[in-house]
Amino acid sequence: MHQTGAAWGFTGSTMTSLMFFWAMYKQFFPYSLQVQIGIYVCKLMGWASNSVHIKFNEYTGDGLKRSEAYISIRNYLSSKSTACAKRLKANETENSKSLVLSLDDHEVVEDEFDGVKVKWSSNVSKSQNQSNKNGNIGRSEETRYFTLSFHNRHREMITESYLKHVLREGKKIGMKNRERKLYTNSSQGWFSWREGRTWCSVSFNHPATFETLAMDPKKKEEIKKDLIKFGKGEDYYKKVGKPWKRGYLLFGPPGTGKSTMISAIANFLEYDVYDLELTTVRDNSELKKLLLDTKGKSIIVIEDIDCSLELTGQRKKDDEDNDEEKKKGVEKKEKDEDERQSKVTLSGLLNSIDGLWSACSDEKIIIFTTNYVDKLDPALIRRGRMDNHIEMSYCRFEAFKVLAKNYLEIESHDLYGEIERKLEETDMSPADVAENLMPKSDEEDADICLKRLVKSLEEEKEKARKLAEEEEKKKAIRDEKKKKKKPEKKDEEEKTLKP
Numbered sequence: 001m002h003q004t005g006a007a008w009g010f011t012g013s014t015m016t017s018l019m020f021f022w023a024m025y026k027q028f029f030p031y032s033l034q035v036q037i038g039i040y041v042c043k044l045m046g047w048a049s050n051s052v053h054i055k056f057n058e059y060t061g062d063g064l065k066r067s068e069a070y071i072s073i074r075n076y077l078s079s080k081s082t083a084c085a086k087r088l089k090a091n092e093t094e095n096s097k098s099l100v101l102s103l104d105d106h107e108v109v110e111d112e113f114d115g116v117k118v119k120w121s122s123n124v125s126k127s128q129n130q131s132n133k134n135g136n137i138g139r140s141e142e143t144r145y146f147t148l149s150f151h152n153r154h155r156e157m158i159t160e161s162y163l164k165h166v167l168r169e170g171k172k173i174g175m176k177n178r179e180r181k182l183y184t185n186s187s188q189g190w191f192s193w194r195e196g197r198t199w200c201s202v203s204f205n206h207p208a209t210f211e212t213l214a215m216d217p218k219k220k221e222e223i224k225k226d227l228i229k230f231g232k233g234e235d236y237y238k239k240v241g242k243p244w245k246r247g248y249l250l251f252g253p254p255g256t257g258k259s260t261m262i263s264a265i266a267n268f269l270e271y272d273v274y275d276l277e278l279t280t281v282r283d284n285s286e287l288k289k290l291l292l293d294t295k296g297k298s299i300i301v302i303e304d305i306d307c308s309l310e311l312t313g314q315r316k317k318d319d320e321d322n323d324e325e326k327k328k329g330v331e332k333k334e335k336d337e338d339e340r341q342s343k344v345t346l347s348g349l350l351n352s353i354d355g356l357w358s359a360c361s362d363e364k365i366i367i368f369t370t371n372y373v374d375k376l377d378p379a380l381i382r383r384g385r386m387d388n389h390i391e392m393s394y395c396r397f398e399a400f401k402v403l404a405k406n407y408l409e410i411e412s413h414d415l416y417g418e419i420e421r422k423l424e425e426t427d428m429s430p431a432d433v434a435e436n437l438m439p440k441s442d443e444e445d446a447d448i449c450l451k452r453l454v455k456s457l458e459e460e461k462e463k464a465r466k467l468a469e470e471e472e473k474k475k476a477i478r479d480e481k482k483k484k485k486k487p488e489k490k491d492e493e494e495k496t497l498k499p
């Protein structure tokens with residue numbers, strides 16, 4: 001030790017004194033004070049050097065709103081500091097699905113970007129407040145901020161590229177950590193509408209994934225590829241001058257997995273879901289407001305779009321009834337006002353979607369589902385609005401194999417051959433197949449469930465055969481009636497032609 005000290009030009013007694021002061025300093029000053037002293041020493045050294053410091057406050061200028069930049073930096077530094085910082089802070093943040101670890105107060109972490117080293121420090125300063133919001137006089141308030149320090153020669157690169165990188169990455173981490181939400185407008189009453197509230201939300205925890213979704217594997221892969229391309233498409237959409245949006249139309253008979261597919265897409269892309277219940281939307285302008293009040297990285301869903309638009313027709317009928325009541329002199333002022341505003345038209349829907357498309361650049365997917373694709377107005381589902389049309393069909397063998405794996409944890413069975421044949425002959429929805437495959441008690445094994453499915457398929461086939469027979473009979477009767485009518489008509493025509 002003496003030798004090392006001598007090499008630096010210290011005498012033995014100087015070294016001993018320094019060590020003594022260091023020991024006293026460590027013993028008598030609490031850790032936070034040591035850090036503060038360290039920061040001031042660094043500041044003093046910084047004045048003498050070429051360091052640049054940028055401060056990022058936790059709250060924006062008016063002190064009321066949390067700074068987005070601060071949150072993004074905190075997220076970014078959490079990814080750096082969990083690996084190297086000694087002191088971390090665990091935050092139970094609102095809207096976050098798990099604990100968020102971040103740099104503790106007075107900690108410093110280094111980062112490197114394009115070969116340039118920078119330092120981040122997490123600071124807190126205390127100010128004595130005369131009186132705060134709760135009326136507590138003289139209570140101190142803490143103000144947190146991050147300081148970024150770097151050499152002056154990198155000023156341009158840091159301010160132009162590095163900071164953008166930090167904010168972008170931090171935002172991404174924040175999105176990944178957030179608790180995903182299912183928003184709905186359906187439970188809203190007149191009062192919440194008056195108050196200007198649009199969406200209510202609950203956490204979104206649907207377990208569906210593409211792995212558990214039963215459908216043709218090729219089709220599934222195509223959809224996944226399409227979604228991946230969309231999710232990574234920010235630059236592409238900018239380049240071609242299109243808003244970063246995509247429309248999907250899911251159509252098919254009941255129970256074929258349209259709603260399940262929406263949850264699988266949301267889980268795959270880690271998006272929020274906005275379930276838009278058109279029947280509770282009062283008018284076109286409210287619809288527009290709802291759509292514009294959606295955040296990025298989300299799916300806007302309108303289920304059973306054909307029924308929603310039919311219901312608008314029903315409402316019109318209600319209005320007409322109300323008019324008659326008015327004529328009779330019945331006073332229902334409030335109800336009438338309510339009813340008058342309950343109109344969403346097809347053109348209103350089209351305008352709102354187009355408005356959404358052109359309003360902002362956030363990534364959004366809009367999905368319509370329907371059981372009757374032929375009923376929909378072509379304008380609603382044309383490419384550009386609904387870019388990808390996906391048919392969800394009855395359960396065939398490939399889809400069955402996925403369900404058998406999900407529900408019974410088997411990949412083959414002696415009955416598979418028979419089931420494959422029967423599924424080709426009979427139209428059964430994946431929901432019905434799944435119901436047959438689900439064990440109803442602990443005693444039921446794969447064998448029992450598969451036999452139940454075979455029986456159910458046979459019954460379904462018999463039902464379909466009888467239905468076809470009845471249809472055939474009805475058709476024969478109709479044809480017979482037509483034949484009988486035709487000669488009568490002919491006779492009449494002949495009579496009129498005769499002079």
Ligand SMILES: Nc1ncnc2c1ncn2[C@@H]1O[C@H](COP(=O)(O)OP(=O)(O)OP(=O)(O)O)[C@@H](O)[C@H]1O
Nearest residue numbers: 212213214253254255256257258259260430431434
């Ligand atoms: N393709 C599928 N893969 C996996 N499970 C499915 C599939 N289709 C249906 N199911 C099962 O059946 C249930 C009903 O399916 P889902 O609600 O997705 O059907 P849908 O097509 O939306 O029906 P509807 O047209 O009546 O709204 C789901 O909860 C799921 O368990």
Ligand SMILES: [Mg+2]
Nearest residue numbers: 258259303369
């Ligand atoms: Mg559905």
